[in-house]
Amino acid sequence: MPPNPRSRLRVVLVAPRNPLNIGAAARAMYNFGFASLRVVNPYEVAFREAKSAVRAAPVLKAAEEFTTVADAVADCYLVIGSTSVGHRELHHPLRALEPAARIIRKRLQSDAVAILFGSEKFGLSNDDLSHCHWLLRIETAAPDQSMNLGQAVAVCLYELTRAARRPAAARREPKHASAAINEQITVMLLETLERSGYIKPLTSASSEDKTRRLVRRLNLSQRDSAVVLGMLRQILWKLR
Amino acid sequence: MPPNPRSRLRVVLVAPRNPLNIGAAARAMYNFGFASLRVVNPYEVAFREAKSAVRAAPVLKAAEEFTTVADAVADCYLVIGSTSVGHRELHHPLRALEPAARIIRKRLQSDAVAILFGSEKFGLSNDDLSHCHWLLRIETAAPDQSMNLGQAVAVCLYELTRAARRPAAARREPKHASAAINEQITVMLLETLERSGYIKPLTSASSEDKTRRLVRRLNLSQRDSAVVLGMLRQILWKLR
Structure with missing residues (x-):
């Protein structure tokens, strides 16, 4: 060498x-x-x-x-x-x-x-x-x-x-949440928002779209999505 | 200028x-x-x-x-x-x-x-x-x-x-939420999680750090942060 x-x-x-x-x-x-x-x-x-x-x-x-x-x-x-x-x-x-x-x-x-x-x-x-x-x-x-x-x-x-460094400084992108998980979060968030009175029944169709887009923009990692689901589950349990 | x-x-x-x-x-x-x-x-x-x-x-x-x-x-x-x-x-x-x-x-x-x-x-x-x-x-x-x-x-x-002399290609990124807004979201989310029983008093110090990091990872735009604040405000109002 x-x-x-x-x-x-x-x-x-x-x-x-x-x-x-x-x-x-x-x-x-x-x-x-x-x-x-x-x-x-x-x-x-x-x-x-x-x-x-x-x-x-x-x-x-x-x-x-x-x-x-x-x-x-x-x-x-x-x-x-x-x-x-x-x-x-x-x-x-x-x-x-x-x-x-x-x-x-x-x-x-x-x-x-x-x-x-x-x-x-x-x-x-x-x-x-x-x-x-x-x-x-x-x-x-x-x-x-x-x-x-x-x-x-x-x-x-x-x-x-x-510049002498090997290019692969290995930036591991976290694995992202699947569409199914994002949708599960969306559904639970919508119920939370309805139960807390944030969403009025009359406007809820467009609210649903807005909320769905918002959840996608968060671009949650797989790990974070599990945390968020757990949070929502608990909040919903309390609101019910 | x-x-x-x-x-x-x-x-x-x-x-x-x-x-x-x-x-x-x-x-x-x-x-x-x-x-x-x-x-x-x-x-x-x-x-x-x-x-x-x-x-x-x-x-x-x-x-x-x-x-x-x-x-x-x-x-x-x-x-x-x-x-x-x-x-x-x-x-x-x-x-x-x-x-x-x-x-x-x-x-x-x-x-x-x-x-x-x-x-x-x-x-x-x-x-x-x-x-x-x-x-x-x-x-x-x-x-x-x-x-x-x-x-x-x-x-x-x-x-x-x-490399500042070469101007960066100006792509229009949405304006992001300030640290103050992210912290406001964090504080309200923490209260929500406490009131719903997601956070136990004993573990709340490390939960606080975890929650703060989670909120930063969302990398919310200014517009989305306003929406999220509104949601949390309403959920908290209901939980109280």
């Missing part, structure tokens, strides 16, 4: 300042089935602490530390910078996340790929970006405000795995 | 414990152009503090507080629960995020829609879920671990806006 393509993705956090964000990125990676987290020049003390915590997620425990971006991406064949801010002058081709993810998924079939995420405050520097083949942007409605680091990682990994 | 469909989405956080998560949800909403944040029973002190902080994002400042889920979704016509954990026994139809987002985008063209997110520790309770028409799940690779709250919100809003 070939190795899982997701094992070839490196999530590279460049100079992250907040250990909570490193933890959040690790958690999103675990959620979506990625394992290789690399951190370049983190705020030292906090990173060490977070990494060695007893309850640290496996992805965080296995995180690798580097002092330069060059080292962190040395084994990768495609290096992509991420950005969510729009106004910056960029010297790289820029792709929206969705087409970017298509390319990345394809490359992960055979090659290691890195996605770089910049620090919370400054994003990726021009020097960081110089290691990248191109950039991806999460298209937001508010280009004046960058995304939270952990959320940006989560959204990227979601998009990377979104 | 018609109001922005995104203004019709309510992001409802139920019993969030960590103010950082409320802030993260608000930030993701701002990033993706959503504004209506509702919080049910937050951890009081922290929420008040976060909300009143000078640097709080506009979405957070405008967040509304409620004491019950019913109140928080009363003006909504479609109520959806979110879950990222797979092993739980569910009584609702479950949709993957992508098809779910298609439905939600369409409904937002005309109606207010709520998405509920549970507390960090316990997710949504059965009682919370009983207010929902159906559930959406972010499909992850690790169904044993739930997603971080702020990341789950970010991924949902990303997916909601991802």
Whole structure:
């Protein structure tokens, strides 16, 4: 069996300042089935602490530390910078996340790929970006405000795995009630409505049609129809 | 110009414990152009503090507080629960995020829609879920671990806006009953069932949830809901 393509993705956090964000990125990676987290020049003390915590997620425990971006991406064949801010002058081709993810998924079939995420405050520097083949942007409605680091990682990994899923997420439609059952419900409902005075004898022919159509529109499942029948039976018993 | 469909989405956080998560949800909403944040029973002190902080994002400042889920979704016509954990026994139809987002985008063209997110520790309770028409799940690779709250919100809003540029084919769906009307039907049906002896006092808590879910599954149109209310009113009048 070939190795899982997701094992070839490196999530590279460049100079992250907040250990909570490193933890959040690790958690999103675990959620979506990625394992290789690399951190370049983190705020030292906090990173060490977070990494060695007893309850640290496996992805965080296995995180690798580097002092330069060059080292962190040395084994990768495609290096992509991420950005969510729009106004910056960029010297790289820029792709929206969705087409970017298509390319990345394809490359992960055979090659290691890195996605770089910049620090919370400054994003990726021009020097960081110089290691990248191109950039991806999460298209937001508010280009004046960058995304939270952990959320940006989560959204990227979601998009990377979104279309990779087997189509059959098995939506079981519940089995519907038969026409016979719907009619039984209609008849009992009509008697209930007559006994409670909702239907006047004079108008009852058209009321019957209306009620019958209403019951069909409910589109009851087999299970729900049994419940509704039981309810009506009891109400009728009381009204009689 | 018609109001922005995104203004019709309510992001409802139920019993969030960590103010950082409320802030993260608000930030993701701002990033993706959503504004209506509702919080049910937050951890009081922290929420008040976060909300009143000078640097709080506009979405957070405008967040509304409620004491019950019913109140928080009363003006909504479609109520959806979110879950990222797979092993739980569910009584609702479950949709993957992508098809779910298609439905939600369409409904937002005309109606207010709520998405509920549970507390960090316990997710949504059965009682919370009983207010929902159906559930959406972010499909992850690790169904044993739930997603971080702020990341789950970010991924949902990303997916909601991802394909938004292609306008959905406008098919005329009948207008649906609001959550307030569905709840009114539920309350009257429960009284009917109690008065007719269908519900025993001992089991009535779980019966209440079951009945609430049943009413949501009927997915009544606005017109039908008025008819059903009229029927129940008359039956109740007779039973009293």
